[in-house]
Amino acid sequence: MTFATTDLCDAHEDKLASGALRVLEPVFRSFGRAQIFGGRAVTLKLFEDNSLVRSTLEQPGHGHVLVVDGGGSLRCALVGGNLAQIGETNGWAGIVVYGCVRDTLELDACNIGIRALAVHPQRSQKRGAGERDVPVRLPGSVVRPGDWVYADIDGVLISDAPLT
Template identity: 45%
Template sequence: MNIPTADLYDERGAELASVSVQFRNFGAVESFSGPARTVSCFQDNALLKAVLGTPGNGAVLVVDGGGSLETALMGDMIAASAVENGWSGVIINGAVRDSVALGSLALGVKALGTNPVKSSKNGTGETDAPLHLGSVEIHPGVMVYADSDGILVER
């Protein structure tokens, strides 16, 4: 992404929704954008791992983990798979692990926090369905823009 989210919002205003949830940056890439893909899962990362194991073509995976910080939904191995498969970034409404290693990967990663505990791998959840981050509804395919100031989503 070449333009900061603040400037992008100044240019496009009401065309964009701003996610008010406060995420931390974990990846080596602080500014990223792409069309949204979505996963909803709660303390279970099997679907997230499966999606990031497919070609990303510059997309951003937006994950609704229910805001849980009890287990991590992504660590360095899954993130490395995302890099290998061409994903632009991952936004997780939940926790990650291996934060030092994530900081060395060429991937945008935003999450609420960290926890070294692994999640379950039962495959529960849903892919490519609309989800909410705070008051913003995100539909698969809409453009997502993220940087150190926050996250903007096309309405």
């Protein structure tokens, strides 16, 4: 997949103006070897519990992007090296986490794109709590299941429809 978020913004100013294309706030750090990734959004809403992240990444990803609304918590990591490897193996294009990750050396060895707020060494709880396929709010945009995510080193875009 080859694109530049800057070019997509320039080519779709009408969609930016209408809200059909949205830019996430520049609060996300980049991890993983895939600096450019995109695909349909699969959404999760949870808090300090990554059980649903694991069970979702264990399913075939079909080139989709997992968007995790972790409530912006900076108290534990929701994705680590093992989960990134599972996501890569199962064909996920990327993961966007409104929360923390860990095992950054392992993340950077995986051929998957990852965006997250920060790094935290502590793992999350495992209560099995959370919701899947619901609209989630990340800084700058609501992301709905099936929206299109486009990410590169300049930012993360959310679109109602695929961009050409």
